[in-house]
Structures are given as structure tokens and as C-alpha cells.
Amino acid sequence: MQFLDETNSLDPDADSSGDDSEAEDRGRLTDIESIPLPQDDPDLCKIRETKARGCSCKSMCISLFSDDVLNNHILNMREMSKEEKDMYIMGSLVESNKETTKRGKKRRRSRQTYMFSGERVCKKTFMLSFDIGKHFLQNIITHMNTQGVTPRKQGNIGKKPSHSLKYEDIRLVVQFISNFADEFGLPQPAALRGRDDVPPIYIPSDMTKKDIHGKYIESCPNDRHVHYSTFCNIWNQCLPHIRIAKPRDDVCATCEKLRKCILDAVSEEDKLEAARKMQDHITHAQTERKVYNECVKKSRETYHLQDKFVHYTFDFSQNVCIPHHARQMGPLYFQTLRKVHIFGVRSDGEPKQLNFLINENETIGPDGANVHGPDSVISMLDWALENHHSGETSCTIHADNCCGQNKNQYVLGYFMWRVMTKQHHRIEYKMQVPGHARCLIDGGFALIKKLYRRCDCDGIGQLEDVVNKSSSTNTAVRYPAWQWRSWKPYLSQFFKAVKGIRQYQHFSFNSDEPGIVSAQKTSGGIVEKIAILKDQEFSFDEIRRPAVLPASGLSESRLRYLFSHARPYVRPAFQEETCPDPSEVLN
Template sequence: MAFSAPIDPQFNQELRTLLEERQEELFETFSPPESRANSQGSTENVSEDCIRHDANDDEDDSDEDEPLTEADPTELARLYSQTHPEMVHEDDHREDDDDDLDKSSVEAVFRTGCGCKHQCYTNFSVDRVWEYRLNMSEFQKDQLDVLVLAKLEQCEVQGEPIRGGKRERQFFDYVFDGHRTCEKVWRYIHNLGEKRFKNLKAHYKTHGVVPRDHGRRGKRPVNAYSFEVVQDVVKFLLRYADDNGLPMPAAPHGRDGRPPVYLPSCDTKADVYKKYVNACKVCQPAKQSVGETTFRNIWKLCVPHIQRMEPRTDVCAKCEHFRNEIQFATTEEDKLNSSIAFSGHILKAQKEREFLNSCIKRAQGEVTDITVQPPCSPCSLDLHNVHYTFDFAQSFLLPHQSRQVSPLYFLNPLRVNCFGVCNDSLQSQMNYLFDESQTIGIDNRKCHGANNVVSMLHNYFHEHGLGEKGCHCHADNCAGQNKNKTVIHYFCYRTSTGLHDEINYHFLEPGHTKCICDACFGKIRQVYRRSDVDTVSQLADIVSKSSRREQGEVLW
């Protein structure tokens, strides 16, 4: 109802005026049962109509209405609200529940009463009703709906068929804690608004105890954009990426999606949206444009491979060179030649990446059929497709604090180098740590040379090799580390002395050399940035923690 608190004197004065103006209507409502029955020529007695409620009261005869007493403030408030609509609470026009869960409000409702002759609130305590309303408020809306529908099924009393058996009237005996109550009290105890409870009864009459679904569920919204408008957004993004983006040869490791296209880091999504709106305006005729939020959602759902390049994203120098030539070409011939060269570079990088993935797949399939426990004697197992990847990581600086300490910033820290050898057949990586005192040169000089690579590769094959007869090795194109005669001579030494029957040495396209070793180094960096590290042994513990295996694989 519109009011739940005691009525003030001003309100009573206005009600007296209303009573004088509407005497006839109020006489029908407030007259005693005997006089009303005599005026209608009926002798029916009213017994428990205030307890048993009819769901179709709007269709019933007037002689079945519950008589009210003159002192009923609830009915007075209803009549007052008809002539003073500004006083009606907004909850009467929407389906929201009575969310006033304070104990004081429950006490006020108890003082006001329910308005029926049985005074239903006297059967319960304030604490019990308040606690139950709090419990009901913990339910989600759909859960409370099902609970109320199930209770309505228990309270339903089937009436006699009327009007030729076409319809049965619905009656409900509302019971709470073993006491029969009127509908108003039962609804208040279950924390339900008047409109919501009315809708629930209508839903129960039509569908029974079934969760309610929104009427528009599964239907296309009336304000949705057409397919042509969404298609225009996708076409614009694809064209913009072709003109300004930098395509990658393959998807990042671990993703089977479309290769990403990086837009310049200076172009934000808001800037791209403004260009899209301007493009829609200059079209003849002008096309409909979508809002910025919708634009971002379409971008995320339809073309997620078009991404904004981070300011420090590592890109290929050749790709950047070709992109600049295409963007700033003065003639169509220069632009065509640069596009052909760019396309050839991308295709070459894609082929190298596909060959790397095929080598890893063959290596993993071969090892699954054989139980291997390294180290093994050279050429002791009939394996010909074992795959290794090796590379250097960026140097670690010690001491390292997760919180920046000002005096340490100005000191010259100790550099610790990390070299990783990944066995793609077993999906494991061995990391070698060595500081400045263990390098070939003085003061960390010649720490990344070919001699260091050969030394650590030889130790790995001897201590952690699988005893394969043939293998494939992938490395980047760094001439000072991997692509030099020293490393190639070492592989020739292994095949000539019988340590291997065959070694295939491969290099990825420059600028597109990211491999599984870089992913493992990234995992180490994540733990390293959050930790305080003072010694090499502590750094070795950090490397072990970054591994999913029970015992991290690290040597120093």
C-alpha cells in the first residue's frame, strides 16, 4: 500500500472532507454487514473471506467482498490516494519488492496492522517476521519466484466450476508458521511487492510452477542495429588494418587463432572510432554509425586479431621497413613493389614457423611411444626426431627488490646470465645461470659468445640427453651466439665421433624468432619481479618456483 506509518492529524482532516464529498460510495464500503445485506436483498453471511482470497476478485460479485470497519486506515489511505496521486509510492507502479528491511519498519507495520478483522500480525512476533524477510532478501529474483510459486501451489484450494465449467476459480489459503493469514500479511512476510505478487499469481495460473522468462528473451531487440551497419564496422576495421597495420606471420605460441595485425601504438580505439564516424558522414549517401561502446564490442567479437601495438612491442625491422615504404610510397609502382617484397617476407616467416611446429609435433609423437629416463648413452635409443630449442635470456640484476630502494638505483648491480635449452619432446627446459665471475672474459665480457653456447650445449647433451640418434635444433639468427662456424663445427664433431648420427640445425626468419624458450623466460620474469633476490642461489629458487614441475630444472 501507499502508507505504512500512522496517519497524521492533517491527513485525518483531509479524509473527513473526502468522506463528506463521497458519502454514497463510502456507505457501500463501510456499512455494517447487516445493513448492506438488507440493501442488496441478500442474507449471505461472511465467514472467512478475509482469509481465503479469490484470485479473480475483479470478476466476482460485490456481495462477496469483505466488509471493513470504519476505523480501517488502510482503506482510507486507498481512497485518499485516488484523489491525491502525488502521494502514492512508486512501488505501487513497479514490480520491485519492499526493500525496507529495518526492524523499526517491521514494528511500524505491526502497529498499523493488516486491516482485516482477524488481526493476522498478532499471531507472529516482530523478530520472527523481520528474520524471515531478511532470509527472503538473500534469494536472487528467479530463486524467490520459484519459491513463491511452489508455496502458491501448496496454498491453492480448487473451487467449484462456474460459467458452464469453462473456468475454475482460484482460491488460496495462506499459511505461515501454522497460522492462516490474509494475503497482505503473507506477501509482506515473503518480502514481495504488490505488483510482483500479482504477476506471480497470474504466471502460476497460466504456467504453474515454472521459472518466469522475460517476454523478450530470445528475440531481437527492437533498437538493435541491422546486419548491414555491423558489416560496415567490420569492413572499416579490416580496411584500416590493411592500410595502417603490421601483420604478423603467425599467431602467438599456444594460440590457434588468426595471426594478429598490430595497429600503431599512437592510435587509440577512441581515435579509430572518430575516424569511423567521419567516414560514415562523408559517404554518399551518409551511412548510419554506431556508438563507441557498440563499436568496441563489434571490434572485440568480430575482428579480435586486430590489436593495438604496445609502445615496447618487439617487431621485425624488415616488416617495419616495408610498412613505411608502402605507407609513404609516392607512385603506384613503388607501392606495388614494396607490397610484393613485404608479402614474400611474411610468407617466408610463415613457412619457417610451420616447419618449427611440425618438428615439435613429430618429436612429441615419437617420445610418447618410448619411456625415456635421461641421461641416456649416446645413440642408445632409436629416436630421430627429438627437437631442441636454445636461446639466451635478458640478464638478471642482483640484488633485486620488489620495491624500489633509492640507494640501490645508483649502484652497479651484479649481472647474472641465463641460457635455456628446451626439450620440446618432453616439454621441459633446463636453465643455466652464471654470473660475471664465471664468464670467459673479464667483467662479464664474452658472456654470450659461441664458446659459452657450445659449453652449455655439450653439458646438456651429456647430462640430460635422451640418447637419440638424430635430432633437430632451432635457434635465432644471432651471428655472435648461434649462427657461426663454432657451433656448426661442434655439431660436426658430435656426428663424426658417433655421439649423434644426424643433427639438423635450423634458423628462424630474423625478426620472427620467438619460440618456447622466450615463453619460459617470461614465466621466470613474472616471479622475479615480485620477489626480493640477493644471491644467485635465491635466483635459482625463483627459476624453480616458475616451473610447474615438482622440482625445477636449473643449473648454476
């Protein structure tokens, strides 16, 4: 390079003094300043500018190194991590003085020797080549004098700032939320969600976490409190079972009445009495929930064994409508579309869930009527037990605690008919507390609804595909795979009603005791023997099912309504199936 060729290489340790040498330096700098500096590389520009103005030492040590050497070294320094850069700089510093002065006193200031590429350089050249500033270098020197050649650590490591969250703050938040839930919350028995056994507690839906945080601030002593975001994080991490109730949550009517009694109680005795009833109700629900969980667990563990424990669950889902589209058209929201009822029977040990799809024209009564009656329930349940059994002689069945649908003399008579005709040796029929009857079959329904919302269903065949695709355990069953039968008049010939049937939760049927039902009000309670056979000497000679009932179809008014209001929104390929022309159907 031109300005390096014109520069005399000097020894860094040599001294130069006098007016002649100063005049020569000024003349040399004047010549160098006239050389144009590069503008494309700021590092190279800085190096050449420093060389042009000098490095502040008499030896001009910066001229010992070429621009490429300095520039490459700067780039290498930038590629190092912070710890590597610190240790490398410490290794390039050499303390050049003794610990005491000539007078024997302790030296207060230290003098460093700066080394670069084996050469002794000045402080300015050292900072340029190592790409550091004045304060960075001074901190490195101070650290070496106090700590030695060791990695530097940030001063706050291992220390907590004064405004950090303390254990006492977290404890107060958890204690406040727990006390608030005890006073205003509605406890529930733990549902089978596969996560934990902590029963959830629902806080009334008219309250928000922001409102509860405001009450927390008012109760805090010394005005020390956590902010809203921290309050929510502590709530979610420490008390996830305490939740704000949602309007769609299906709460227990008894729990809701007792909760209102607690809130409206005036005297302490009234509040304690209502709280005691609430606790007894929750304990009862938890006990029945535990029975259900044990049945499910046992059926899964023993399903592949020879002496298996078979557990069934049956229930109705909320009906769905066709046509249904993922992008639903506005006018359909105000129409009464074609309803499809879903009845499920689940074998929890297998696991497998049969979902009976009952179109509106396939029910016993006209226009979808009588689908929840004893004839309908027993007909589908009988078909499932007859065609999808696992060869068991004994089974346990759980059902929703609904008197008009599941808990009546006809369903009890049907189970007694099965054991008296030797189709089963023993059947246990159990029910949970109303309002606390969540079970696995509801999970199967939820998977169907989840996929149903995202799919287009213009016909019953498309809905069948949705059910089959929703889960590997879900299977759709369409009418007329089964037949409706007149079970109600048939069973009423032989069996009578159980007095006070609402108070019983568990029923047992055994072929060794024909006509006798063993009933219990609670799990583990007193067993009561109840005779439901009208003639105790009667016995069934053969397995004979009642007469078949035909489907009633749709009325003329319903056909005309679907044709005029729903047919325009159905795809042409499914219009005749979903919304047929009344003139063609009636003729």
C-alpha cells in the same frame, strides 16, 4: 481480541438496510477507533485498520477471519515466486456471469467472484488478503479474459527494441576494423601460444582504439553507429588477432621497413611492389614457423618411443642483476649492479630446460665480457649435449638467427666435429627468420623473470632457487659445473668459413658425408653441398676436446665500484659473496 468480541458476525450474503442498522454501525466503529493499534508490525496494523474502518461491503466479510489468518496468508504470498502468485490468484477468482446479457448481446464487462479460505469476500478484502493492488488485480482479470488461466509473460519477450544492435551494425564494424588493419597494420606470423593459428596484426602504437572509433564514426552512413564500449566489445570478440602494438613488442626490422615503404609509396605500382615484398616476407616467416612447430610436435609425440625424434633449442636471455629486491630501493636504479647472464638449452620432447647462470666474474673475458662469443656458446652447448642427452643418434636443433653468436663457421664446425667423431650420426641445424623467432625457450625465460620480479635476490644462490622454483621444467646450472674451452682456435684448424652464410637458414650434417654441409636458403629449397673441411682426407681418430679456459674474474675497478656502490644495499649475509672487499680479493 477485544474489537472482534464486540463485533457481530454477519453473513456475507445477508442484506442490512435502514436507519437503525446504519446507526448501529456508526456506534460500533466509534468504539473500535478508540482501541490502540500495534505499531511494531505494519501488516498487522494495516489489517486492524481495515477492520476498524470496514471493508466497504455490507456483510463486513473481513470480520470472518482473524488477524493471524490474514497476516500469515500475506506472508505466504510474499514467499511465492511471481508465476506461483499469479496462478494462485487466478485459481481464487471465479467468473460469475454469462457470456451474453438478457437481451442476447455479448457482455462487455465481466463480474468476478472473489474467494478466500472457501468464503466469498469483497474486492477490498481479497486485495488485502492476497497482498495485491488494484492495477495488479485488474491485469490478472484482463489476462484471464483474453488468454485464460495461463502464466503471464512480459510483453517484450521475444521482441527486440528499436535501439538494439543489428547484424548489419556488427558487420560494418568488423569490416571497418579489418580494412583499417589491412591499410595500416603490420601482419605477423602466428606464434606458438597454444590458442589458435590466426597470425596477429599489429596496428601502430601511436593509435588508440578511441582514435579508430572516431574514424569509424566519420565513415558511418546515415549517422547510425555503435558507441565506443560496444565498438571495443565487437573488436575483442570478433577480431582478437588485430591488436594495438605495444612499445615493448619485438617487431621484425624487415617488416617495419617494408611497412614504411607501403605507407610512403606515392604511385600505385610502388605500393603494390612493396605489398608484394611484404607478403613474400610474411609467407617465408610463416613457412619457417611451421617447420619449428612441426619439430616440437613430433618430438613430444615420439619422445617415449624407441625411434624418437629429439629436438633442442638454445638461446640467450636478457641478463638479470643482483642484488634485486621486490621492493627495490631508489638509489639502486642508478647503479650498475652485478650482472648474471642466462643461457638456455631446451629439450622440447622431455620437456626440460637447462638454464646456465653465468655470474659476472665467471665469464671468459673480464667483467662479464665474451659471454656471447663462440667459445662460450659451444662450451655450454657441448656440456648440455654430453650430459643431458637421451641416447639419440640424430637430433634437430633450432637457434636464434644471429651470425656473430650462432651462425658462424665455429658453430657449424662444432656440429661437423660431433658427427665426424660419431657422437651423432645426423644433426639438422635450423633457424627461423630474424624477428620472427619466438620459441618455447622464451617461455621458460619468461617464467623465470615473472618470479624474479617478486623475489629478493642478494646472491647467486638465491637466483638459483628462483630458477628452480619458476617451473617444473626449468633447472639451474651454475659454474663450474661446465668448463670454458678454447673451441674457436681448435675448430679453425680443421674447418673453414661458409661464404654467404647469412643467406642460409638450414644446415644438415651427416656422418656418411664427413666435411660436407647440406645448406638450404629456405625450407624445402634447393640443397647445396658445401665443403667446410680444409683437408678432405682428414679424419678424427678420437674424441678430444680443446684446452680449458679459466674465468677471468672482475677487474680492480669493477670490484671497487661494487664495494662502494652496491654493497650497502646487500644483506650482510651475502655481502662478501656479491660485493667482496677488493683488498681481500686482490691480495
